[in-house]
């Protein structure tokens with residue numbers, strides 16, 4: 001019973017705003033109300049007063065939004081269905097038989113089984129992945145040539161195999177040794193593994209896919225502004241995104257001394273001092289950096305992982321009792337049980353998507369506020385900078401101005417561009433009687 005209470009408590013944890021920024025200031029509340037009213041008054045998928053697209057681009061954005069919606073739910077449903085098919089058709093049992101027949105060494109069996117499994121999933125997912133890249137090329141959002149795209153696809157698969165093999169060995173060693181508690185022990189082991197992965201990923205993994213250079217080397221003015229906002233120059237990087245995409249972006253990644261801000265070169269004009277729009281974009285990233293959003297988001301994800309693992313354990317026990325004979329997977333310690341655990345994880349992550357996206361939108365909203373307050377005094381009109389940034393970035397990315405509220409709630413991990421523009425246009429913590437949320441002085 002004690003374990004069940006612990007799991008229940010951790011299930012509820014992600015519902016709490018653990019980003020530590022829960023209190024809403026009066027200025028923030030007023031701008032939130034303004035944005036919600038503006039969106040409710042505008043036509044669905046139509047232009048807003050604070051973010052609008054020209055007619056041709058609006059039609060493209062609508063078409064793209066509807067395709068992306070179908071692709072999103074199609075991919076989720078297909079991920080679940082393909083696992084059921086692989087299990088029911090005996091393909092998973094065949095992979096297990098092949099691995100066990102080829103070698104007696106458990107670690108080799110794990111890597112052979114995982115290789116067969118990942119190749120099967122990659123092939124089954126390939127049509128949707130190809131279509132996704134085709135869409136990006138068709139709408140001019142991506143310029144990545146197909147050979148380069150396939151190289152990234154292959155590198156991703158190899159990484160998944162190498163790292164996934166170690167995790168698989170650990171998981172099944174725990175399932176064999178602690179059959180009733182493996183979900184808890186694996187979660188305890190996952191905490192340092194995930195934090196190590198977060199630390200190493202910008203150093204070892206990201207450079208396999210993209211080229212990075214110090215930001216100050218190419219944009220000294222912007223680097224100085226970022227330093228002024230609290231990010232040391234050694235933690236600022238420029239990514240050569242222009243080799244693959246046309247859309248602007250920036251992000252924060254890493255942990256401890258690998259923590260950094262990365263700005264895509266597609267966001268910046270060479271040789272020019274940063275515009276108010278660029279300053280707001282990097283101010284938003286400074287918000288993530290200073291408010292430790294990456295670490296907080298990772299800890300929240302880890303908190304959500306415990307109930308997820310517990311439910312996977314319960315599902316695995318049930319599925320083997322009910323379908324084990326038919327699927328030829330007789331015990332939870334069988335390599336084939338991996339497919340059942342992943343089936344449970346796919347169903348649960350699809351169901352919990354609105355919860356994780358709501359937390360993500362909240363964090364992004366706070367970074368927007370931080371960015372707008374950070375540029376106060378650096379630009380003449382922060383509200384206009386936010387509106388213009390949303391206008392130009394939204395146009396380049398063909399963002400739907402006014403998605404349906406349930407679509408935004410379910411699948412958006414950032415507030416929609418229209419909501420960000422409306423909020424930013426109305427946010428005025430410097431008005432009489434109001435106070436900034438983060439920059440009190």
Ligand SMILES: [Zn+2]
Pocket residue numbers: 284285288364367
């Ligand atoms: Zn962000």
